[in-house]
Each structure stands twice: as structure tokens, then as C-alpha cells.
Amino acid sequence: MRISVIGCGYLGAVHAACMADFGHEVVGVDVDPEKVAKLAAGVPSFHEPGLEPLLRKGVDSGDLTFTTDKAAIAEARVHFIAVGTPQRGGSYAADLSYVWTAVDDILTHARPQSDGPLVIVGKSTVPVGTAQAIADRVAEAGLDAVVVWNPEFLREGFAVQDTLTPDRVVYGLPEDGVASGVARTALDEVYAPILEAGIPRLLVNYPTAELVKVAANSFLATKISFINSMAELCDAAGADVSRLAEAIGHDDRIGPKFLQAGIGFGGGCLPKDIRAFMARAGELGVDQSLTFLREVDSINMRRRDHAVELASTMAGGRLVGVKVAVLGLTFKPDSDDVRDSPALDIAGRLWGRGANVVATDPAGAHAVRALRPDLQIVDSADEALDGAELVMLLTAWKEYVAIDPSHAKSLVAMPRVIDGRNVLDPQRWTDAGWDYRGMGRRAGQSV
Template sequence: MRNATDSGAPAPLIPPERRISVIGTGYLGATHAVCMAALGFETLGMDVDTEKVTALSAGRLPFYEPGLEALLREQLASGRLRFTTSYEEVAGFAEVHFSCVGTPQRADGPGAELAYVDAVVEGIGPHLRRPCLLVGKSTVPVGTAERLASRLAELAPVGRDAEVAWNPEFLREGFAVRDTLRPDRLVLGVASDRAERLLREVYAPLLDPRDGSEPVPLVVADLATAELVKVAANSFLATKISFINAMAEVCEVAGADVARLAEALSYDPRIGGRFLRSGVGFGGGCLPKDIRAFMARAEELGVGPAVRFLREVDEVNLRRRTAVADLARELVGGAFRGRRIAVLGAAFKPDSDDIRDSPALAVADRVQREGAEVTVYDPKATDNARKAFPALAFADSVGKAAYRADAVLHLTEWAEFRDIDPGELSGTVARQRIVDGRNALDAARWRAAGWTFRALGRP
């Protein structure tokens, strides 16, 4: 068995009596629980879903994340990590409790659904009989932490000695272990010196590492600022992505090349080159719903005009999905009916099986509804995609998806797709036509192999 340092975690500085609980064991919670154990904590993960708890206790993840399942099994074997369905057990186990439940978009509007966050307070509050700290990591509308703190004080037998803090997460799917064990920064939203002290103790291995690595930058703020950090970061990122996609729209009518435009912009140190690749746009469980929830909360606070630009950011992003379908339709002669289309990708991004708000599946579904015979292949997300889109056909390889295809659509940037030999694939398809919806393939290489190659924002 590897020790914590071998697995990538800093050497533990935590007193052996320190215990942590993690409430909610979805993507964020399971990752946080495993990594807290890797940092040397006795960690108790809790979820009301008994099937999820059973699977995690057996070392099985309900989702795909590189490196996490092996680390889960390692920490279970170490004895530092276990799971439960009992709020009462959690309350008695730890002094610091992390709340890691989801905040999806509400079914009746753009705002965040806070039922799961509220349920944590309602569930654990009545069992809190000693001073403790409930630390929210979920992305929530500003003002949520203060409201939850008041409610927790009402419910807890210990009263206001049950405090609330906010410690937003910044996980990237595909890099979640690294982003937890070696984050770019830590943000602590606290309302007392005691809360700050406890969180500094929790994150001591990152703030004062013993392995020679640089300390993680720390920002200590009030609750409201900490809540705003995540939505502000996601809004800025979404804006940057939609900006280059808006430039692609201009390039398409002007005859310019958005890839060369982005390259020129990237050398400006005020702008940088990351996330300046035009394509089918962003998706997933964070950026789309977070910017919509941010707009909704700003309207509630009476400052809607301050973030009104995010509406156009959202609209630019959604237009890119239509643009890819339009480009593919043009490529096959103006109509999809009777055409065979191969779609490479189902996950919203590579190294993940997450299909939430996936641009790839949105395009595949649109093309299929227009009469095409669509076959999708994804290295990891096929099972999830098949459940959500049963009308689509799925294959277990690139070759099978592309068999006799009239066009191939590259819509998720898996390394497997970037490494395709276009010459070999030529013998599989009916027509050598490809739309690179991610601007990630080598256009010259594909054209040299005889393919008609099209991409958004490029001649």
C-alpha cells in the first residue's frame, strides 16, 4: 500500500485525533472525502443514498474520474475512510463537517436549487451537541451561508457554537484529485477567528507543506465574498470561452481564421491563450447553471444590469451548437435525412463520463431529429448517454461509429480522437467529411489524407 505522500498528497501534519466528515458523496463529496483521508484525516463520508454508500464502501465510484477509484480503495484499506447514512453518527464523529451536496438549476427557473443544501442543515442540526463547524463547499447564491448559519443555530442543541463557514471548490473534471490535493488557491469564508483557526488546521498540509512544495495561496474572506468567488470565476471563464466563439461567428462571415486570431491574442499577457479555442461551446454541471443562477440572484438583489452581459455569454454558447449542426448539414448537401452521421464524443469534456448539458449530445440529438442515422462513440460516457438519449445509436469504437458514415463530427476532445489516423479511417467511411467541433484536430493532416475538413470560424 502506498502512503499519502506516494499518492500525491502532502505529508500529514494533522493531529491524529482530528476527524472530518463529508456530507454528500457525489462527484465533489466523494472526491473530497477520499482526498481528506489521503491527507491523513479519519474521514466519514455520509449520504442518504444507501446504494451510493454501499458502492463507495466497496471501493466502487458511481462516476469516472482518473485516479480517484484507486485512491478510494487505498484509503478504505488504510482504515482512515468509511461511509454511513446516519446524520447522528456524523454529528458525533467529527468537529468539522464539509457539506458537498449539489445545487442544480431549478426546474421552474434559472435559479439554484437549494433543497439539498437546506436538507443538510435540517438533517445534521438537531444532532449537534458540541461546538463544531459546518463548511459549505457547494456553489450557492450569495447570502446563502448567512441564512444557513441562522437556521443551524436554531436547530442545534449547542446553538451558535455550531458555526457555518464557506470554502468553495474549484475542481476540474478529469483533474479532481490534483485540484484537491494541490489546488491553485484556497478560499476560506469565515465569521469568527475560531472558524478560521479550524480551517487552517484542516488545510495545514497545503498551507505549510513538508515535502518542499510551495504553500497553496490562501484568501481569508467574509462569507459573502467566499460565496461569490466561485460564481465569479465561472462567469469569467464562460465569458472568455464565449468571447472567442463570438469572434468565430465574425470570422465565418468575414473569411478570417479564428485559430490564427486566437494565437495572436494569446501573446498578449493581459489576455493569455487558455480557453481561447473556438468550438461547440461549454457544458457540464457547473458553468451553464452557475451563470444562470448568478444572473437570477443579481436580479433578486436589484443589481441585474451588472451581470446582464452573462445572458449574451449564455446565448453565444448555445448558438455554437446550432452552428455545428448547420456546418454539418451544409457538408452533407443541405439535409440530414437519409444520411449516416458519426459523432465522436458524448461527455461534455474529455476524461469524464459526465453528460450534463453536453454540447456533443445536444448536437447529436438535433441531427438525429432532422432525420439522420446517428451513431455516437465515447470512451467513457456511453452508458450515461444511452440512458439519457435512447433514440441515438451507440458504438464501442471509432471505427464502428464511423462505418459507412457520410460525415464525422468531432465534438469531445478526447486524446483518442486527436490521435486518429485519418488515412486508416478513410477506408471505413462512405464519404471523407469531418467537422471539427473543437478546433483540436490537425486540419492539414486530415486534408492531406483526402478529407473535406471544416471547423467553426475557419476558412
């Protein structure tokens, strides 16, 4: 099929490359000339494992093109909206201006096709009610098109895998039976390789499809904040949160995933999605249904405060002039995303308390140098460790988890480490002569 993808950021670029890999003819449209030039050369504008070879394959075959020319969508039958929905300034609510611009671009440039109505597919995470509003605008404009909402469930670092082999596909369909059939048939053709592999396909209405992504993210955020609140209790009571998580994770009603205590969640999705969810609930008059998410958000932010206070305690009560090596700045490993990154926020707070922060990250260093020129960013862990009086592992990159504590001790001025992600072996580091502190655990607690 001929497909357009409007918005070629993280979601759009991955989706476009994967749809071309399925054999479709795909054009990606974005307003950023620099981003488009990179993508047109087969080079991602962000770090994502497995994406570059897929991009190059599509570009080299001619099945995948990128442009800033909005008129290039004219011949497509299926139009995916994959633009960002950031948090609105001064509010928890989502900013839908990019979504509405994409809709207007489709109304302006899309042409009717001989093989049936156009299909407009929403991928962006939006407040419930948006799909129907778009469908109403399309109908008012007189365009022969149907709207379907098809939420994405990408995990940064696994986005290609999650697009090519998702765990489910959700179609949010219009109530009208004829329009619903058109949308379902078109998406079935788009996703034929996925459906042939037996991936579950769920057919729901607009509001349900819009709620799936934010409901899932809210549940995951709640689970993360729950185990982080347990870490606070473990610190006070002398328990080990990692063993606690292991014990409760054996209960199949709970499960072990997302029970890793640490400095909290961040990134471009979870924080803004749960806040937009709360804002939309308030607009619908059911704000009490999601008040628990305020505490989820509060617990998450409190983890950053805790990490800074722990650093101050380990440094003897004050951070002024203390050289702190920060390992990791992105919000998670295998990503260069520093949006609402707990690691970067903590590094900035340490600097604000007078610490001599020397930080490093395998993928996010370039972005941080531009965002925070006040922070000293180096290219390797060894450079950061050299002469450090305190080490803080804040992003669980494999190379940091694998650091030899004896080698690290030979570089630092004082062997003190805060394991912000609870990924190091406490006993191994203690045996190597380090003063180790994790999030809700210490060396020697476990038996």
C-alpha cells in the same frame, strides 16, 4: 480530525477521499444506497482520473467510510456540505433544497465535541447570502457551531489534483472575531498539508467567498463565448480563429487559456452557475450588472445550432437518412459527465433532423444509453466511422484527436469531417483526402 462529508457525488466523493489522504478520519454520507455501496468498496460512481486508487487507499486503511446512515456524522467535529445545487425547475435560480436538508441533518445528528465548537463548512456553490442564512438557522437551533464558506474550484478530469494541490484556498469567515478564529483554526488543521506547501490562503467574509466561484465561472464562460463569437466572424470573413486566438493570447493581459473555439461549454457547473448568478443579481436589485451574461449564454447555445447547420450544409442541405458518426458525447474529455453536454445535445438534434446518428464515447456511453435509448451508441470509433457519410468530433478525447485520417478514410463512405473542438490538424486531414471544416477555420487558411 474527525470529518463528515455530506453529499458524495462528484464534489463530495473527491473531497472525502482527499481529506482521508491528508490523514483525517472521514465519513461520507449520501442518500443513494447504490452510490454508497460502490464508494464503500473503493469504486467511484463516476469517471475521474486518479480517484479510484485514492478511494481504495482510504477505505483499506479504515480512515474513509461511506454510509447512508445520517447518524454516522455524530462524532465529527468538522462537517462539510458538498451537495448539489442544480438549476431550479422553471427558473434560472439555484435549488438549495439539498443544502437545507444537509443543514437540518447536522442540526439533528451532530453532537457537541470536547475540543471546541463544531465547524460547518460549505463547499457547494450557492447564491450570495446563503452562508449567513445557514449561520442564522444554526444559531436559532442553539447548536454550538460556527459556519465557514470554503468554495471549491474543481475541474472535471483534474479534481484530485485540484483538491490535493489547489492554486488557492478561500475561507469565508463570520464577522464575529471569536467565531472567525475558531473556524480559521479548524480549517487550518484540516488543510495543514496544503498550507505547509505554501498554497495561498485568502481570508474573506461570507459574501465574498460565495461570489468567488460564480465570478470565476462567469469570467471563464465569458472568455469562451468571446472566442466563439470571433469564430462566427472568422467563418464570415474567411479568417482562422485558431491563429487569431494564438495572436491575441500572446498579450499577457489576455493569455491563451480558454481561447479554444468550438461548440461551446456545458457540464454541471458553468451553465447553471451563470444562470443562478443572474437570478441572484435580480433578487438583489442589481440585475443590470450581469445582463452581459445573457449574451454569453446565448452565444454558447448558438454554437450548437451552428454545428447542426454546418452538418446539414456539408451533407448537401438535408440530414434525413445521412449516417453521421459522432465522436464524443461527454461535455469534456476525461469525464463521464453528460449534463448539459453540447456534444450530446448536438447528437440529439441531428437525430431529430432525421440523421442516422451512430455515436461513441470512452466514458459516457453507458450514461447516454440510459438517457437516450433512441440514439445508436457503439463501443469504438471504428464502429462509428464504418460507412459514415459525415464525421463530427464533438469531445476532444485524446484517442479521437490521434485518429489516423488515412485509416479513418478507409472506413467511411464519404470523407467529410467537422472538427467541433478545433483539435485536429486541418492540413493533415485535407492531405488525406478529407473535406475538413472546423469552428471558425478551414484547411489552407493558415500560413
